[in-house]
Amino acid sequence: MHQEDLFKKLTAHCKEYGFIFQSSEIYDGLSAVYDYGQYGAELKNNIVKYWWDAMVLLNDNIVGIDSAIFMHPSVWKASGHVDAFNDPLIDNKDSKKRYRADVLIEEYIDKLEEKISKEVKKAAKRYGDKFDETMFRQTNKRVLDNIELIDSVKKRFIEASEKGDLEGIRQIIIDCKIADPESGSRNWTDVRQFNLMFETRLGSVSEDASKIYLRPETAQGIFVNFMNVQKSGRMKLPFGIAQVGKAFRNEIVARQFIFRMREFEQMEMQFFVRPGNEHEWYEYWKEKRMKWYKALGFDENKFRFHDHVKLAHYAKAAADIEFAFPFGFKEVEGIHSRTDYDLGQHQKFCGRKLQYFDTELNKSYVPYVVETSIGLDRMFLTLLAAAWDEEKIEKDNGAQDQRIVLRLPPSLAPVKLAVFPLVRKDGLPEISQKIRDDLRFDISCQYEEKDSIGRRYRRQDAIGTPFCITVDHQTKEDETVTLRYRDTMKQERVPAGKLREILGEKVSMKKLLQTL
RNA sequence: GCGGGAGUAGCUCAGUUGGCAGAGCAUCAGCCUUCCACGCUGAGGGUCGCGGGUCCGAAUCCCGUCUCCCGCUCCA
Numbered sequence: 001m002h003q004e005d006l007f008k009k010l011t012a013h014c015k016e017y018g019f020i021f022q023s024s025e026i027y028d029g030l031s032a033v034y035d036y037g038q039y040g041a042e043l044k045n046n047i048v049k050y051w052w053d054a055m056v057l058l059n060d061n062i063v064g065i066d067s068a069i070f071m072h073p074s075v076w077k078a079s080g081h082v083d084a085f086n087d088p089l090i091d092n093k094d095s096k097k098r099y100r101a102d103v104l105i106e107e108y109i110d111k112l113e114e115k116i117s118k119e120v121k122k123a124a125k126r127y128g129d130k131f132d133e134t135m136f137r138q139t140n141k142r143v144l145d146n147i148e149l150i151d152s153v154k155k156r157f158i159e160a161s162e163k164g165d166l167e168g169i170r171q172i173i174i175d176c177k178i179a180d181p182e183s184g185s186r187n188w189t190d191v192r193q194f195n196l197m198f199e200t201r202l203g204s205v206s207e208d209a210s211k212i213y214l215r216p217e218t219a220q221g222i223f224v225n226f227m228n229v230q231k232s233g234r235m236k237l238p239f240g241i242a243q244v245g246k247a248f249r250n251e252i253v254a255r256q257f258i259f260r261m262r263e264f265e266q267m268e269m270q271f272f273v274r275p276g277n278e279h280e281w282y283e284y285w286k287e288k289r290m291k292w293y294k295a296l297g298f299d300e301n302k303f304r305f306h307d308h309v310k311l312a313h314y315a316k317a318a319a320d321i322e323f324a325f326p327f328g329f330k331e332v333e334g335i336h337s338r339t340d341y342d343l344g345q346h347q348k349f350c351g352r353k354l355q356y357f358d359t360e361l362n363k364s365y366v367p368y369v370v371e372t373s374i375g376l377d378r379m380f381l382t383l384l385a386a387a388w389d390e391e392k393i394e395k396d397n398g399a400q401d402q403r404i405v406l407r408l409p410p411s412l413a414p415v416k417l418a419v420f421p422l423v424r425k426d427g428l429p430e431i432s433q434k435i436r437d438d439l440r441f442d443i444s445c446q447y448e449e450k451d452s453i454g455r456r457y458r459r460q461d462a463i464g465t466p467f468c469i470t471v472d473h474q475t476k477e478d479e480t481v482t483l484r485y486r487d488t489m490k491q492e493r494v495p496a497g498k499l500r501e502i503l504g505e506k507v508s509m510k511k512l513l514q515t516l
Numbered sequence: 517g518c519g520g521g522a523g524u525a526g527c528u529c530a531g532u533u534g535g536c537a538g539a540g541c542a543u544c545a546g547c548c549u550u551c552c553a554c555g556c557u558g559a560g561g562g563u564c565g566c567g568g569g570u571c572c573g574a575a576u577c578c579c580g581u582c583u584c585c586c587g588c589u590c591c592a
Contacts (some may be wrong), residue, residue, distance in 0.1 A: 010583085011530085011585095014526080015527085016526090016527060016528095016542095022583090022584085025583095028565070028566085028582055028583050028584095029582090029583055029584075030583095031584085089517085089586095089589075091517065091518065099588095099589075100589075100590090189517085189518090189584075190525080192517075196590080196591090217592080247592080249590090249591075249592090251590070251591080259592095260590090260591070261591085261592095264592065265592090266592060267590090267592095272562060273525060320592095331591075331592065332592080333592075334591090334592065373592060374592070375591095375592035376592085377592085379592095393552090401552085401553070402553080403552085403553070404539070416549080420551090422549085422550075422551065423549045423550070425550080426549090452549095452550065452551090452552085452553090452555085453550070453551050454551070454552035454553065455550070455552080455554095456552090457551080457552050457553095458552065458553055459553095461552095470551060472551080482551065489552065491551070491552090509529090
């Protein structure tokens, strides 16, 4: 099967079986926004629990918080998002390619600098030992012209950027005769500003209200509460703060189903360490986080690390955990060594000390941070893609059959157990419902009596229910039921009274967490 | 935003040259009482994405518009 087909089937399956719907579908939908349906919400909750327990429950030195989406506007100035998430974009009309205007100008400056160093090299060759580079740079006309040009372009660019003068930025590209690096065309559109942060207004009267942003990442809610948590929890370094929450980014193009959405959910943990220890902890969390994925029991080759060469403005080292989606290996989680950048910035902007007194070293310092940041929606998609199976079966009479089954880890499955009466009479429904009512406090159960037994099994396969039990006439005699396994379709006869014992272990999160 | 493809029943899709809106699955009711999709009978369900135009007549041709999918940039 082609991978692209698989992805299409997966998205169709999500809609058909109540995992994910497009937002506002009856009004033609809202681009790149999705709603989680009845089974989607369950699965999502289970993923969150698996993560939260792995981080907070199992680590004495990690606590969880839940910070607000609205934050003081200064937070985003301090974090660098106001500047870094503001990209001026320009399109080339001939090649139809889109570029960041600032990158085009930077590349132009790089080229000029290359020219200068070429000039210097050439001269060095010509003058031999007598060559004085400083002198040459100060006197050579071509070098001086280029330096002057670089300075003027830089000055114009900084001025235009500060004023938000998009026409000015475009004029630099025109004046410098910057061409599309691919096609060589100079046929440019206007420069447009894409602010990746959503803006809204806080305040009762719109005129007095101040502009605020919907957070583009949850991390800052952790950083601004660093002192609160450290003091109130009497936390000692190293320690971590975890959080699950919504974040918002106004993506230029948001695609690939729930992989890149405008409103998405992050599960982040910021781990605060003594400066100098950050590398050790970075490696620790890389391994720890990878283990979390591998514990799910899928093909391990589908997960890999991708180390970043180009780093974000705040990072010292960065690696992604990638999953082999039908559209290629893509990032699910990022592990970043963020240095003291964020706390340092907030310390500067808010004017208060955001420091930790280290009793061992007998001094105060701004801790370094190692971040683990996973996209919950991406994890959801990872699970579905990994669990999806279209199985070909040979029936007893030799006919071809197929079933679609989600091989989800039992502890994460939206429904753990389905209870069926074999037929809808002779008191079998009543017995079934009694069993369901008895188990529902411990195990997420579903009762179904419609359609043939085979169909009911297949419907549960399609939503990933790991176990089904069927109550038949024999149940009335010896209180045993048929237990049917999703993955193998095998059946066995078990006493109804022992179901909790047999299944409880299999579907519990505990078993999964113990392997970490 | 630009280029390419698509939009018909809840889902998957047919629909010829412009001439009565279709199938399978699903749903509902009744019958059957069955351990792995597809037993029998019947019923409901459509502004053919939306708006306009051409025509005696448009799902079909033309224009506009919205949404989705695939590429170009960014990221969790």
